[in-house]
Amino acid sequence: MDYWSFINRYQLHIADKVESFDLKLIYLLQHCEERVYEQLKHHSACESPRESYETARRELYERYGQPHIIARRCENLLQDVPRLTLNDPAGLEKLAVLQRNCCASLEKMVGTSIVDSVGFISSIAYKLPLKMREKWVSESLRVQDRTNNVARFADFAKFVIEQSREANSVFGKCLFSSPVEKTDTAAP
Incomplete structure (x- = not known):
């Protein structure tokens, strides 16, 4: 549910201010929750920093940022309310x-x-x-x-x-x- 606020803040405060794709990836991974970090950390081993960063961003979106994923998470949390x-x-x-x-x-x-x-x-x-x-x-x-x-x-x-x-x-x-x-x- 927090994907868009996370990615917007990350873009505004970090990605837009850092030139190096290697540093962008490091900061992105550093600011993710531990379970998300574990899913994405393999991208830091790739040869091209730009490709690694862009692939990690794309994977982050595919796992957490798609509208149907966010909507389903909201639905599940609301249904679980006692x-x-x-x-x-x-x-x-x-x-x-x-x-x-x-x-x-x-x-x-x-x-x-x-x-x-x-x-x-x-x-x-x-x-x-x-x-x-x-x-x-x-x-x-x-x-x-x-x-x-x-x-x-x-x-x-x-x-x-x-x-x-x-x-x-x-x-x-x-x-x-x-x-x-x-x-x-x-x-x-």
Whole structure:
């Protein structure tokens, strides 16, 4: 999921400033995670530094940068999210962060992903507490009225981020994070 942000930062801060292809390859490998480094380190043994660097960049893209690979990774991570309860603002925040990261990864892609389908969004929305699912139905209708289109994943992510913000606010945590469910029977 981090391919595009990684490669854009690498290009801007390193590749564009370094003349030597040998150094570009060294820096590229140095900044990769260990498992990616292990997959690409054999390129440093090639004779031509330029060819080694270009082949490593191409292989990095083929393994991690293709839109369908990034989309599938987002889909898998979102499907693995556990069902949330009303008194779990930390879980909601994790989902919001994941959705924000997925949106950032998917926004540069051309075409659609399964994450924009009604079925997929519904399957993730089903993991929210009942009150939030009800709010999502209302919000999705507002999106549809405003845009003349069914709500997309970015709309759902924006909704979850806002719900997380509320749940993780001072009052949200105070009112909903108690291990004992709060009831509306207390006197005002």
